[in-house]
Amino acid sequence: MDYLNQQWNDILSPLNNGSSSNNTSSNELFMNKGKNIVNDFDIEDEEAIPLYNRGSSNVNNNENDFEVNENNDFELEHAKYDDFSTIDWLRDIMSEKTGKKRKINKNSLNQYIISIIDASQSWIIVFFVGILSGIVAAFVAISAQWLTDIKLGYCPSNWYLNRRFCCLKVEDKVNHSCARWVNWSQAIFNNPDYGFFNWLIYVFFAGLFAFISSYLVVHVGPYSAMSGVAEIKTILGGFIIKQFLGTKTLIVKCISLPLALGSGLILGKEGSMVHIACCIGNIFTKYLSRFKKNEAKKREIYSAACAAGISVAFGAPIGGVLFSLEEMSSYFPVKTMWRSFFCSMVAVFFFQFMNPFRGKTVLFQATYDRDWHFFEVLSFLIIGVFGGVFGSLFIRLNIRAQAYRRSTFLKYIRIIEATIVAFITAAFSYFIIYMRMDESELLEILFKECEEGDHYGICQHSKKICILLLITMVGKAFFTVLTYGVSVPGGVFIPSMTVGACFGRVLGIIMQYFQQNYPSFPLFSSCHPDKVCITPGMYALLGAMASLGGVTRMTISIVVIMFELTGTLNYIVPCMISLMTAKFVGDAFGKGGIDHMIIRLRNYPYLDQKEEYYIGKQAKDIMVVKDDLITIKSTDATIGYLKKILNETEYQGYPIIDDEEYVTGYITRSDLKTGLERNLLVNDNSICKFGDIKITANSSNNTNSNQDTQIEFRNIDFRPYFDATPICVDENVTAEFVLDLFKKLGSRCILVVRHDKLRGIITKKDILKNIEALDSKYFDSIIGIHRRNQEASGDKNYTIKDALRIFKIFKN
Structure with a gap:
């Protein structure tokens, strides 16, 4: 998988060396594409002090050393999630709470105003998601109906009207004839009875609309295919599919959906409206700081957007909220329910304001006044x-x-x-x-x-x-x-x-x-x-x-x-x-x-929160054992070793242990890559520390040149990049207990220990593999042809790589 370059703002590199004397010396700060090279600096220059050491003057300037006080705070630096990866719910939720706490501790009028604006961002987003969802739904309904009717004829007096509006109040209710509406044989040959020609035009337009719609999907927006509900459920469950909710996908879906419906293909717009609403919500989250870097907060907006999509499709705002709760969302707190309700209300209001069905929220609205027996x-x-x-x-x-x-x-x-x-x-x-x-x-x-x-x-x-x-x-x-x-x-x-x-x-x-x-x-x-x-x-x-x-x-x-x-x-x-x-x-x-079943077919890592499973195993039976893992020693891991495991393995994370194999933390692949990128010019023999450290710099070993500049430090601080408190369970706990942890905490992985010593690791993929084995016979019977074709070609391991392959086929 290709890796995306991580962009980090307002962060100084933790690689520093202090002054050798008490006198103020000249400062020199080299910045190169977000990676900082710090030479001698004056300790009183706050901008040169690492983030975790700001506000403290407890710095030891003896010779070229400085101590990082264990009570000092520092800001964790997490990389953006990779495409087709799983988010860490707990990390993102705690990051949000930490940000709120930091703002509360700053007592000022400006900070109070900023906190109010920050809190209102969610309501602002769902308000505009509702407006645009209602408008887009009206556009899709009107254009799809026009394209459906244009296959049969047109309205000479007003060509842009569909048959219903063209014949409004003048249609014969018995024979369903309308003098204002002209079929194609009458328009071209002045004879409405050429049935074969009308059939030919009908079939031609159907194929043309389907061809244009499919061409747009295949060559412009491959993620616009089908309804998108299965992928959105997976995204709401914590999976990252970066382009699935992008602007290009939104535009292509808004254009190709009416064409597909107008072609006469037996499809509906309801699931696609959910996808469109989520795309609208995702676009807004890119421009607000509260959501831009927090995937868990984004999913609260997606849940509200799902409710709005169903609301405008069926004209049922309350049903839309319940749909989002029952069918779509894995994380649905009370605040999300209120925002979903508000978003649905706004969406239906603007859909009714557009009035595509002249007085009805949906075309098939009905009322009954009789009772049943x-x-x-x-x-x-x-x-x-x-x-x-x-x-x-x-x-x-x-x-x-x-x-x-x-x-x-x-x-x-x-x-x-x-x-x-x-x-x-x-x-x-x-x-x-x-x-x-x-x-x-x-x-x-x-x-x-x-x-x-x-x-x-x-x-x-x-x-x-x-x-x-x-x-x-x-x-x-x-x-x-x-x-x-x-x-x-x-x-x-x-x-x-x-x-x-x-x-x-x-x-x-x-x-x-x-x-x-x-x-x-x-x-x-x-x-x-x-x-x-x-x-x-x-x-x-x-x-x-x-x-x-x-x-x-x-x-x-x-x-x-x-x-x-x-x-x-x-x-x-x-x-x-x-x-x-x-x-x-x-x-x-x-x-x-x-x-x-589509999720199962494409092997998305989706864990259904509503289902109960009995696996009948212990954690040690489903874990990946330590011997099959790549671990990082917290005391003597070098930059060269970290680069090596990053280049030679494809693991999505690495447990951190000490010399006695006690667990001291866990670092994801993307965070490790970010830490290495921020220390790109450091010598490969430098030691990376993942605990309380003493950083020593030897300025005599530093060399500055236009090319291949390297700075040697005996210790590099990696504390901002790793999780020092990963979730751990004993190897003898039941698999059902581990499953509940994944459901309730939303962790990416759980470390398995025995007396605090690492024994293995369990990922969501390992849990899903055991769950799928419970009903594999039923699922294999459904996709028997596909499974046999895989086995015939030698591809017997249908894992997440197959899902990635499917999306590559989509794109190509």
Whole structure:
């Protein structure tokens, strides 16, 4: 892995030599690209005193020595995290608390004002994240609808309007005809009946939009592909993917997402809106000091952005907060909940202000005024079983398709693949009205009550309508499995809801048919003879929620989203019944939703905070033993030795021990690299100290020249770069105890000791390897084709290197 140069500001090198006399001598400070070379300096010059020694005059000037008082404070110097590395939650949180304490101790009016401004930064960021998320969501909704309709025709009077706005208040509600809207055969040949030409134009535009969208993703913003929810969950869990939330990714996703939706590919925008909102939040954190260098604080903003993304997608601000809590966030304190709520509120407010659906927050909003009956519980259970079975089947097929796509020639023709899939989808969908519709528009029709009027024959309750709905259900399910994973933006929330809504509507029609034709049957005794007893639209809503729950394994947030969509409390219990049934049935086939399985497929180091695992081992059984580690001696490690282990090994950290193997600290690879870069001109034989030290400088050995300047010190202070209090456990503690430490403390690694002597080390990767072994049989059965291809090629170790390889394929 290439290493990034670390930039450090306002830090003086701890390599100093004192004055040999009490008289003031001339000072000479050489600065070279952030690395300081300090020669003789006057001890009274505060700028020349190391940071940890400022404010103290306890300096020994006898000969060329100075003592660092053990009670003096110094500021820890941590490097930025490397790409594809794990953050240390504990370190970042404590760094934030230390910064606050340092500011509190400075009593002044200016410092008080600065502290208020500093505390308000989080609220300022989530406010602007909410504003931009609402505006971007409105842009995506309007542009995607226009691109969807432009495949069928255009509005001659106002070409920039989609069909809904062009035909507003003038459309024939019965025949769904509109004189203002012109199809392409009429526009070109002045004859609207050239069906083949209309089909040809429809397919052509679908392929064109998909081609442009995929081209942008593959060649400009590779991290814009798919929904991005799996990667965001991993990032919120403490993983670093630096460009995933960058400006280029945001711009590409905002442009390519409407194109992908407009092409007719069976995808949704909801998961992608979460990615877009997080990109917006990440851009703001780059310009505020409180978040710029603190990855844990950044993730508080990301959690709020996730809530805003779902809020504008479903028009459900409270459901968005619960989604962030239930599905996304690993660290969700109360203050983050308030900021998420505020961010969601602002996002929905500005989305409604833009008013893309003319009075509705989302297109498929629905209201129901009838109550449900106890005999319908059986139907709710059937819907739940369908949702669980569909979710499990979809996850299995889609993950296998993604694994196959990444291990065969398809990974080299991603643009062609996306274009072909769009061509096939459009060619098939054109002939079925429900397949041709935008998913949100179809959900709007399926959720409606028939008292509001017939919508594309949905209220005819004939065998033909049921067959069309079942064909649509199968077609949507098939193309969703095929499409989710191609190199275009988009998610599976709305497509999975559409599949479940079709099933629910058919079941509701069947139930209503039996109730109306056999009203005296004892099962229907609670129905009033003169009133409508069963609402098929509500069955469609329950089916949509059950399928979404089966695919994602969410529960509480979906119930709340349903409540905010319908505005009624009557159907919360039926929705809970269907959702819990879907989750139980889905978990019976295998735990984990679609995003969890994508994380497993790509081997991201994500530790699910909500799951409980029984590993049945001790720490010594899962650790990497000391003999397989590279350790650093705290007393006699030289600069040359540190350079050697950095160049010859790829370990992400190194335990520090004394001569008797007692643990004295731990230093990460990036921090070690930073320490060496700041002492670049020091002789390789210089000793690096990781404890209480006495630094001695011999100015007679210093040489100054334009090239190859070297300064020799017998001792180099590395205290600012390493962790002197790493988390340690006894080798006999259970693996479950270690797992809880990783969950609750968010540490990058844990040292294993016996009587304070180092025995080994456990990283998050070691824990995940043992967790994955618990259900490896199930997961291997899902990606069997991909696994067999790996074994055939000799690649049997599917580790984090494979995840890095996948991203390199993405970029190239």
